[in-house]
Amino acid sequence: MKGTHLGEFEEVILLAVAIRTGDAYGAAVVNEIEQQLGRTVNLGAVHTALHRLEEKGLVKSEMGGATAERGGRSKRLYVVTALGRRALEEIRQLRNQMWDTIPKIVWS
Amino acid sequence: MKLQKPGCEIPPRWATLLLRSFCAAHLANELEGDLHELFEQRVKSAGVRQARWRYIKDVLSLMRPSLMKAKPGKYSNPSHIDMLQNYIRIAFRNLAKNRTYSAINIIGLSVGMATAILIGLWMWDELSYNKYHEHYDRIARVMQHQTYNGVTSTTPATPLPMRAALQREHASDFTYIASSSWTEDHILAVGEKKLSRKGNCVEPDFPLMMSLRILKGTAAGLDNPGVTLLSESVATALFGEEDPINKTIKVDNKNYFKVTGVYEDLPYETAFHDVSFLLPWKFFLQEEAWVKRSETNWGNNSFLLLVQIAPNSSFAQVNSKIENIKARHAKEEARFNPKAFLHPMSRWHLYSEWENGVAVRGRIQFVWLFGIIGAFVLLLACINFMNLSTARSQKRAKEVGIRKAVGSLRSQLIAQFFSESIMVATFAFILALLLVQLSLPWFNLIADKQITFPWDNQKIWLWALGFTLMTGLLAGSYPAIYLSGFKPVKVLKGTGSSLRFRTGRYAAVPRQTLVIIQFTVSITLVIGTLVVLRQIRHAKDRPVGFDRSGLLSVAMNTSYPRGHSDALRQDLLQTGAALHMAKSSSPASEVWSSDASFSWPGKDPDQLGDLGTVGVTPEYGKTVGWQFKQGRDFSRDFTTDSLGMVINESAARFMGLKEAAGTRVQWNGDQYTVIGVIHDVVTGSPFMPIQPTVFMLREDWTSFIHIRLNPAMTAQEALKKLQPVFKKYNPGSPFEYKFASDEYDLKFHAEERIGQLSTAFASLAIFISCLGLFGLSSFLAEQRQKEIGIRKVLGASVANLWQMLSKDFLVLVLIACLVATPIAYYLMHNWLQHYTYRTALSGWIFAAAIGGALAITLLTVSFQAIKAALLNPVKTLHNE
Numbered sequence: 001m002k003g004t005h006l007g008e009f010e011e012v013i014l015l016a017v018a019i020r021t022g023d024a025y026g027a028a029v030v031n032e033i034e035q036q037l038g039r040t041v042n043l044g045a046v047h048t049a050l051h052r053l054e055e056k057g058l059v060k061s062e063m064g065g066a067t068a069e070r071g072g073r074s075k076r077l078y079v080v081t082a083l084g085r086r087a088l089e090e091i092r093q094l095r096n097q098m099w100d101t102i103p104k105i106v107w108s
Numbered sequence: 109m110k111l112q113k114p115g116c117e118i119p120p121r122w123a124t125l126l127l128r129s130f131c132a133a134h135l136a137n138e139l140e141g142d143l144h145e146l147f148e149q150r151v152k153s154a155g156v157r158q159a160r161w162r163y164i165k166d167v168l169s170l171m172r173p174s175l176m177k178a179k180p181g182k183y184s185n186p187s188h189i190d191m192l193q194n195y196i197r198i199a200f201r202n203l204a205k206n207r208t209y210s211a212i213n214i215i216g217l218s219v220g221m222a223t224a225i226l227i228g229l230w231m232w233d234e235l236s237y238n239k240y241h242e243h244y245d246r247i248a249r250v251m252q253h254q255t256y257n258g259v260t261s262t263t264p265a266t267p268l269p270m271r272a273a274l275q276r277e278h279a280s281d282f283t284y285i286a287s288s289s290w291t292e293d294h295i296l297a298v299g300e301k302k303l304s305r306k307g308n309c310v311e312p313d314f315p316l317m318m319s320l321r322i323l324k325g326t327a328a329g330l331d332n333p334g335v336t337l338l339s340e341s342v343a344t345a346l347f348g349e350e351d352p353i354n355k356t357i358k359v360d361n362k363n364y365f366k367v368t369g370v371y372e373d374l375p376y377e378t379a380f381h382d383v384s385f386l387l388p389w390k391f392f393l394q395e396e397a398w399v400k401r402s403e404t405n406w407g408n409n410s411f412l413l414l415v416q417i418a419p420n421s422s423f424a425q426v427n428s429k430i431e432n433i434k435a436r437h438a439k440e441e442a443r444f445n446p447k448a449f450l451h452p453m454s455r456w457h458l459y460s461e462w463e464n465g466v467a468v469r470g471r472i473q474f475v476w477l478f479g480i481i482g483a484f485v486l487l488l489a490c491i492n493f494m495n496l497s498t499a500r501s502q503k504r505a506k507e508v509g510i511r512k513a514v515g516s517l518r519s520q521l522i523a524q525f526f527s528e529s530i531m532v533a534t535f536a537f538i539l540a541l542l543l544v545q546l547s548l549p550w551f552n553l554i555a556d557k558q559i560t561f562p563w564d565n566q567k568i569w570l571w572a573l574g575f576t577l578m579t580g581l582l583a584g585s586y587p588a589i590y591l592s593g594f595k596p597v598k599v600l601k602g603t604g605s606s607l608r609f610r611t612g613r614y615a616a617v618p619r620q621t622l623v624i625i626q627f628t629v630s631i632t633l634v635i636g637t638l639v640v641l642r643q644i645r646h647a648k649d650r651p652v653g654f655d656r657s658g659l660l661s662v663a664m665n666t667s668y669p670r671g672h673s674d675a676l677r678q679d680l681l682q683t684g685a686a687l688h689m690a691k692s693s694s695p696a697s698e699v700w701s702s703d704a705s706f707s708w709p710g711k712d713p714d715q716l717g718d719l720g721t722v723g724v725t726p727e728y729g730k731t732v733g734w735q736f737k738q739g740r741d742f743s744r745d746f747t748t749d750s751l752g753m754v755i756n757e758s759a760a761r762f763m764g765l766k767e768a769a770g771t772r773v774q775w776n777g778d779q780y781t782v783i784g785v786i787h788d789v790v791t792g793s794p795f796m797p798i799q800p801t802v803f804m805l806r807e808d809w810t811s812f813i814h815i816r817l818n819p820a821m822t823a824q825e826a827l828k829k830l831q832p833v834f835k836k837y838n839p840g841s842p843f844e845y846k847f848a849s850d851e852y853d854l855k856f857h858a859e860e861r862i863g864q865l866s867t868a869f870a871s872l873a874i875f876i877s878c879l880g881l882f883g884l885s886s887f888l889a890e891q892r893q894k895e896i897g898i899r900k901v902l903g904a905s906v907a908n909l910w911q912m913l914s915k916d917f918l919v920l921v922l923i924a925c926l927v928a929t930p931i932a933y934y935l936m937h938n939w940l941q942h943y944t945y946r947t948a949l950s951g952w953i954f955a956a957a958i959g960g961a962l963a964i965t966l967l968t969v970s971f972q973a974i975k976a977a978l979l980n981p982v983k984t985l986h987n988e
Contacts, residue, residue, distance in 0.1 A: 026142035031149070040162075043142055044169025051174050063138075069148060073141030 006058075006087055012037070013049045014088055017059055018080045025064065025075035026050070050078060058084035117156045119147045123167040132176055139170060191520065192527060198507075199528040209500060212883040213493055214536050216876050220489025221540035221579065223872055226551055227482030229544075229559050234475050237377050237457035242319035243416050246283070248423060248450035250274075250413040252434065253465045255445045256704065257716045260465035265409040268402045270448065273433055274415070281421045281429065284313040288412040289392055291383055293663075295841055297358040298346045304842060305342055307385040308412075309392035317416045318380065320371040325353045329368035333390035336365035342384045343370045359387065361840030363395070376558045379456050406438030415450065423450050474862075481869050484629045488873055490583040491622045492880035493529065497587035498619060499887045508591055509599035521592035529584025530577060537576045554864045586618070620920055623884070626877045627924030627961065628931070633870040635932035635957045636939075639949065640863045643795075643940065644856055646947035652852070653756075653789035654696060655733030658817040659848035660827075661695060662834070664810070673725075673807065679833045680815060685826035687818050690728035691810035693721075696848050697855070699791045699801050706802070707774045708763050719759055720791070720799045723806030729754065729786070731816045732848075739769035739784030742805055750805050752783040759800035760785050773802075780804070794855050795943040814848075823847075874961075878968045881917060885969045889913055889976035897981035906977045913973035914966060921965045925958045932957075 006014070016032040017024040026047055033041050053059045064077040080088075127143070128136055143166055150159035203210040238244055251264045271287050289309040296303045308314075315327035315337060324343075329335040336357065343352045352367045359365060365387065374381045393400050402408045417426055427449050434446040451460070458472040508521060544561060552559055562568050673691065680686045694700040699720035706717035726749065728734075729741040737757060742749050753773060760768040771782045788798045817826045827845070834843045889896075896909055933949060940946045 026138065027145040027149075030142075030146060042169035043139075043146065043166035044172060044175070047139065047142075047170065048172050048174055066141075069145060070141040071144045073137050073144065075141055076138045 024078045119163045195524045216492045216879045217536035218539035222543035224486040247453040253447040262462035266413045284317040284416040286311040286314040309387045311389040325369035337369040337386040339384045493583035494586045509596040512596040525588035530580030533580035630873040631928035637866040637870040639936040647794040656848040660815045662813040683829040685829040688731040688816040690731040693723040693809040720801035723809030735787040754803040762800035886972040897984035900981040909977035
């Protein structure tokens, strides 16, 4: 089993998949990230990350139907697995924990 | 379906194609979908240009290994090792199943390889000559071109003043300069122990230049005239286990030398390998008055001059400086247009022949010649392998079909056949090593070498590995590509058509071409060999001009008493073992000196009176058996004969004299009279014209004793009687003699060696070709078994069938003959041009080679053809 450590970009992708639940495929994830973060990403980077996430068991995928807007080509739909959800929560909790331990004086 | 509204933009087509070319098939569809969707969106939001640009960037970003990997299959994925195991197992089964073919393949290939290895070792040996010396690449000998009578001759003999001039004028170009005498026999003695060994008189720098490895003592003694360096073998022979340093040895029964050093014997592959001891040059000067006199004589070309050029200098630079050194210093020599040059040590062995001042062929031609022959013999063996494998491929067609049907890729099949052929090549290589080991002693004998197989040399093994792989790949290439190209459907469809899937009209063409190539090479080699043997025979049958059987000669070394020659003669004749005895200045079939100052009536003033000169005693003619054409022999009865001359036929022709006897010849201020003309005696090379020679009664020149043995006695008895006489007159030397017939035979050594080697190679080539033909014919006969059976049932006779089966091969060999004849004619015609006395390229040689090739083909093929024709048709036809 590959390491379960989640990189920053992988985390973003995983979040995007969660946001688009039910309609999370390559192009949609690209759109989501570009909208949310306001930066451009390459399709290749997204697909590679999705592959890795699937290998790690954080997402799973199945083929969806073909649509006319894609020139009649089918899409692969991704869903966050329970493991994926736990990974996201863990990260969030970790962050919160760290936020909480910042002394108040830092901001004053 | 594509929606293509007018004005609707499409992404760059090439990028899509690029994506399809690298992307894994199962991912292509969804990726294209994503790309397309994003493109459409971006056209709307950012414009076409931007959208296209992003599209291309996305495609490039998709080029990642994880997206290129094929989808993992459901079935087991055997590793390469598993498949290799399977290939080897199948290969073994195949070899064991067809024992004859396997044996033919492996034996043929191993014989070819063994030949190639032997030739490779030989070439290696030839090319590594003289590399023992550390300064190998900077050592040279000084040589000269000189022109007499319009002919330029080239010699390594130089005059002594040249050495002094080099030292004086060009010292900065040389690290070392050393004169040397020629390598000569001397008698070395310690107490009662006496040996005859070859050695040189050299200047003190010689051991340093040649980087002799000193085992005991020092190399730096040779500037003292009473000192000697011995090679290890001589030191052991003289002193045994004792330490030879500071001991004294006696040389030629006259002079004593103190041993100051012992050096490691020079290996056989060096120019000076027979130099087994060194004497000081100063001793040479003291001992030989003529050498001392030569120190100022530019006209006496009699010494070896070795140099090592300085590190900052090059041979070409030095050559241009020293070219005219002789003409500059010696005005009287300038008319011969002498040109000095350095001949580098790296070229001594292989590039040492000049014709008219131009470097020609030399030994390197044999390195090339045998290299080419070796490559060809190996090629023949590989052709066998290819032929047999393709011929038998039809039997393996089903295997290929099934392998393909269960999913074997073409590349895997190619790998299978290559691994098979490499395996066979490895077997053949092991067998070849065995053959090489067995035949090396014989090979060394005929090639005059001391080659051993370098078992401990890692580089050689690397080479061997590469060599085996190459052979395997070469031999396996055609079957691998041919077999793997079969269409499984056709092969497996049915028994009836399956065997005919590639037996169209042209299916056999590649195979036939290979057979033709094979026989062309073999027949060319056979014709070449016949011509070489014929040329040797031709020269051996040449009239020799003297009677060489029962003629004995003894070289008179310096310790022979110069006086009482008559007493020696009387004593020898008294024994009854000698019929005649005479002395001369050159061996019976050589002329060692010549002089250019003869003149005679009617001589063209521009012609140089250059004649070979031999000094003899009056009985010489009787002793060697001269045959007179005109005039008479020398006689003790005529005192005027001391100014008489006997000349040979060539001399008479050279001087333009029809009636030579009685002609007056001027030489050295004296008036000589020609008293007789003899038939030419073959001197020098028996393949070359005979040197015009005069014989004069000059006992003071003589250095050989010739004895005509009494034919009534055996040579053994005669020698036993002669020996005590020699002991009496020259007690210091062992009794060493040579038979004129042996010496004469030595003249053919080089040509006989070529003859023997080419006989061996030609036989091997024919053997390998026939082996291949044998395998091929047996296979084809087996394949046509049913056809033969049916023909027999319908009434064909054995003769008919034999004719049918042999005809095809005979036609191929005939074509090969047609190709080989002009090639061989051209090559051998050129070779014969090197010899002045040469045989004609008569038609019968070609006829014999072609006839022989046809006969041997017929014999090989008939064996199988008759065997097939004699089979009972009931047996061949019954199971179907």
